[in-house]
Amino acid sequence: MRIGIGYDVHRFADNRELIIGGVKIEHKQGLLGHSDADVLLHAIKDAILGALALGDIGKHFPDTDEKYKGISSVKLLEHVWELVESKGYQMGNLDSIIIAEKPKMAPHIEAMREIIAKACRCEIGQVGVKATTTERLGFTGREEGIAAQAVVMLEKNC
Ligand SMILES: Nc1ccn([C@@H]2O[C@H](COP(=O)(O)O)[C@@H](O)[C@H]2O)c(=O)n1
Numbered sequence: 001m002r003i004g005i006g007y008d009v010h011r012f013a014d015n016r017e018l019i020i021g022g023v024k025i026e027h028k029q030g031l032l033g034h035s036d037a038d039v040l041l042h043a044i045k046d047a048i049l050g051a052l053a054l055g056d057i058g059k060h061f062p063d064t065d066e067k068y069k070g071i072s073s074v075k076l077l078e079h080v081w082e083l084v085e086s087k088g089y090q091m092g093n094l095d096s097i098i099i100a101e102k103p104k105m106a107p108h109i110e111a112m113r114e115i116i117a118k119a120c121r122c123e124i125g126q127v128g129v130k131a132t133t134t135e136r137l138g139f140t141g142r143e144e145g146i147a148a149q150a151v152v153m154l155e156k157n158c
């Protein structure tokens with residue numbers, strides 16, 4: 001078994017879509033990034049790569065490379081998962097948390113779990129997604145950005 005941890009932050013910006021966990025969420029602002037800035041999927045991918053000591057997403061998908069400009073983070077997760085399978089591992093389980101004052105994530109959590117489970121070729125029951133505010137404290141509390149954390153456990157195929 002291998003475990004990994006991931007953490008990411010993206011700042012809010014005008015004229016950007018808000019995409020979290022592969023779900024487009026209606027909000028006054030979106031997150032800024034070279035890709036679609038899906039902070040949750042970035043934390044999950046870093047946790048997966050970390051579990052296999054393969055570095056981080058910046059190493060695999062440099063933000064200086066035009067081919068990743070505006071790219072869907074679901075596509076990048078699918079690519080990371082192909083690496084996992086090529087190394088002979090499968091999903092044990094993953095858990096994650098979105099740290100955001102607003103918007104409300106609860107109505108979108110099931111859709112996020114489905115998207116992540118599909119990309120990682122596992123059951124929805126192996127994928128945890130939660131959300132919390134920081135009670136208006138800090139940069140997330142001031143609605144300057146959103147953070148996400150993830151942990152993953154991978155199991156070696158028999
Ligand atoms: N952006 C968010 C933040 C929180 N939630 C849900 O609300 C619950 C209460 O949040 P607290 O920070 O006050 O503990 C939390 O457990 C989430 O279910 C949310 O949907 N979206």
Ligand SMILES: C[C@@]1(CO)OP(=O)(O)OP(=O)(O)OC[C@H]1O
Nearest residue numbers: 033034035057058061062063068
């Ligand atoms: C996802 C990538 C892709 O270029 O770009 P960003 O959306 O800027 O995201 P970040 O977490 O800052 O860096 C990782 C990059 O790999």
